[in-house]
Amino acid sequence: METVKVSPKYQVVIPRKARQSLGLRPGQRFQVLLYDNRIEFIPLRRMKDMRGCLRGIDTSVERERDRV
Secondary structure, X not given: OOOOOOOOOOOOOOOHHHHHHHOOOOOOXXXXXXXXXXXXXXXXXXXXXXXXXXXXXXXXXXXXXXXX
């Protein structure tokens, strides 16, 4: 685990290993969530890139009567 430091402008540098592992690019946008005393950054994706992401999902779960 690596540590980072917040700059006087409240900026944080994401370590190279994490950037490469996640495929992050300069200018990429993130959703910021405050959760249980921590900050989470969720990369935003274009809808076009999301195509097929649910392929193979199990749809045989029991549903409420108004959802059939």
